[in-house]
Amino acid sequence: MPKGIGVSEGYGIGTAVVLKENSLDYSAVTFTSAEEEKARLHDAVEQFKAETLKIADQLKKTAGEKEAEIMNGHIEMISDPYMVQQMEENIDGGCIAEAAVDTVCTMFHDMFAGSGDELLMQRASDVNDIRDGLLGILLGVHSVSIADAPAGSILIAGDFTPSMTGQINPENVAGIVAEIGGFTSHSAILARTMSVPAVLSVPEATSTIPDGATLILDGSAGTVIVDPDPETLEKYKKRQEEYLEEKEKLKKFLHEPTVTADGEKRAIYCNIGKPEDARMADASGCEGIGLFRTEFLFMGRDSEPSEDEQYEAYSSVAKVMGDREVIIRTLDIGGDKEIPYLSIEKEDNPFLGHRAIRYCLDNRTLFKRQLRALLRAGVDGNIKIMLPLITCVEEVEEAKKLLAECENELEQEGTAYRDVPVGIMVETPSAAILSDELAKVSAFFSIGTNDLTGYIMCADRGNPAVASLYDPTRPAVLRAIKQTIQNAKTAGIPVGMCGEAAADPRLIPDLLKWGLDEFSVSPSSVLRTRAVIAENPGK
Numbered sequence: 194m195p196k197g198i199g200v201s202e203g204y205g206i207g208t209a210v211v212l213k214e215n216s217l218d219y220s221a222v223t224f225t226s227a228e229e230e231k232a233r234l235h236d237a238v239e240q241f242k243a244e245t246l247k248i249a250d251q252l253k254k255t256a257g258e259k260e261a262e263i264m265n266g267h268i269e270m271i272s273d274p275y276m277v278q279q280m281e282e283n284i285d286g287g288c289i290a291e292a293a294v295d296t297v298c299t300m301f302h303d304m305f306a307g308s309g310d311e312l313l314m315q316r317a318s319d320v321n322d323i324r325d326g327l328l329g330i331l332l333g334v335h336s337v338s339i340a341d342a343p344a345g346s347i348l349i350a351g352d353f354t355p356s357m358t359g360q361i362n363p364e365n366v367a368g369i370v371a372e373i374g375g376f377t378s379h380s381a382i383l384a385r386t387m388s389v390p391a392v393l394s395v396p397e398a399t400s401t402i403p404d405g406a407t408l409i410l411d412g413s414a415g416t417v418i419v420d421p422d423p424e425t426l427e428k429y430k431k432r433q434e435e436y437l438e439e440k441e442k443l444k445k446f447l448h449e450p451t452v453t454a455d456g457e458k459r460a461i462y463c464n465i466g467k468p469e470d471a472r473m474a475d476a477s478g479c480e481g482i483g484l485f486r487t488e489f490l491f492m493g494r495d496s497e498p499s500e501d502e503q504y505e506a507y508s509s510v511a512k513v514m515g516d517r518e519v520i521i522r523t524l525d526i527g528g529d530k531e532i533p534y535l536s537i538e539k540e541d542n543p544f545l546g547h548r549a550i551r552y553c554l555d556n557r558t559l560f561k562r563q564l565r566a567l568l569r570a571g572v573d574g575n576i577k578i579m580l581p582l583i584t585c586v587e588e589v590e591e592a593k594k595l596l597a598e599c600e601n602e603l604e605q606e607g608t609a610y611r612d613v614p615v616g617i618m619v620e621t622p623s624a625a626i627l628s629d630e631l632a633k634v635s636a637f638f639s640i641g642t643n644d645l646t647g648y649i650m651c652a653d654r655g656n657p658a659v660a661s662l663y664d665p666t667r668p669a670v671l672r673a674i675k676q677t678i679q680n681a682k683t684a685g686i687p688v689g690m691c692g693e694a695a696a697d698p699r700l701i702p703d704l705l706k707w708g709l710d711e712f713s714v715s716p717s718s719v720l721r722t723r724a725v726i727a728e729n730p731g732k
């Protein structure tokens with residue numbers, strides 16, 4: 194039985210959909226004749242149009258007109274005679290159909306991407322999709338689209354990059370399995386946000402689990418059962434029922450306030466990755482958003498989201514939450530979160546490198562676009578800004594200076610905005626050690642135990658070989674957490690925790706005693722965390 198790390202609880206029972214990376218390498222294909230290559234090209238274009246039309250029809254039913262329009266846009270683009278004519282000219286010059294498609298699409302892509310026009314820049318990613326689609330047809334390797342996975346799918350992949358996980362439709366996906374990743378890797382965090390059972394670090398999952406097999410996934414035990422016998426299937430269906438019943442029981446905490454056994458008021462917030470998650474968070478019974486990871490807005494696309502697009506995203510979350518606080522973290526990229534179009538330099542040690550606030554402070558135009566969008570969205574709700582990976586007071590001061598510049602600009606333009614409080618993530622040893630100083634320049638703290646644990650213990654969060662060291666209950670991590678909470682209390686600022694440890698029942702009793710105000714967890718953990726708090730004293 195394949196075994197891995199259970200990272201998102203629940204039982205997934207469904208059909209395996211193996212996502213193999215299709216190689217679009219055409220170096221082994223040889224030129225036949227110009228006529229034949231052109232015929233291959235035309236057949237591929239026709240097939241591409243027919244398939245795309247089918248997907249557009251399907252999307253119209255499942256996702257709506259807007260999504261379907263994108264697919265229709267692909268058909269329109271490839272129907273433009275100029276594009277195909279260019280490909281034919283390449284074939285006349287001795288190219289195989291694959292090379293002609295690749296060259297012409299890449300040329301259009303580069304032209305659109307470098308245009309500086311927002312609409313044209315968006316078309317650059319459409320051209321990429323057309324190129325990959327045509328190459329897939331020419332080479333006979335069809336790719337499975339994650340967004341279109343049929344109901345009851347259990348997705349199996351080598352790795353789920355954050356942008357892949359972002360495409361998952363939780364209504365259709367019964368579970369996910371990957372060959373790498375751990376409890377705090379971003380695919381795990383997103384799976385928990387969507388309440389999709391997940392097992393990661395299953396060796397050779399894509400080569401040993403057959404596509405189409407019936408699977409049972411235990412998202413707590415980390416097991417995967419392939420083609421179970423009828424008895425096992427029944428047993429797990431029963432477990433799944435019981436699990437869902439327990440979830441049902443926890444619902445009594447849904448509209449209750451978060452209070453300790455001795456009557457102290459605390460709060461449970463939610464961590465989200467996409468604006469659409471706000472609805473799920475709202476339904477979970479949380480009292481605010483403790484971490485909106487904005488980097489996901491920047492992923493899975495070919496160009497940066499504009500200020501207006503960002504404003505819409507932040508504002509939509511603020512509106513869903515009404516009076517409740519929404520803590521939005523500024524762009525936290527680098528490390529394991531790559532964004533190709535931002536051309537982040539390759540580094541020997543990306544986790545100790547030019548990432549998060551460091552990158553933003555050195556790329557001011559990009560950072561200011563985000564800050565302006567956040568200030569504008571401040572008008573629509575109760576927004577707070579949170580700075581990631583802070584290591585010193587100067588970084589906070591520098592960011593605040595930029596924020597003041599943005600306020601001035603908005604003021605002069607006559608654009609509506611609101612002065613938004615700025616707090617920091619305490620997720621580096623330096624920030625925890627300096628938390629007394631940092632408290633003087635921060636409106637609030639949120640302890641990021643995912644990174645804090647890794648940096649204090651010098652243990653990578655995704656590496657199973659050092660998993661026993663990567664543990665937030667290690668004394669050094671606990672001391673850092675306690676000291677940070679105490680320094681926040683002394684300074685009189687609120688302190689929360691948005692790392693995964695906030696939902697860890699082993700830690701909650703101490704966190705309550707030390708005075709943690711706010712626990713920010715995945716939507717699926719809200720009620721259980723509230724239940725654990727209700728059982729423990731606050732003093």
Ligand code: PEP
Nearest residue numbers: 620641642643644691692
């Ligand atoms: C953390 O480091 O604890 C955190 C919440 O941030 P992320 O997991 O996005 O790095």
Ligand code: MG
Nearest residue numbers: 620641643644
């Ligand atoms: Mg972090």
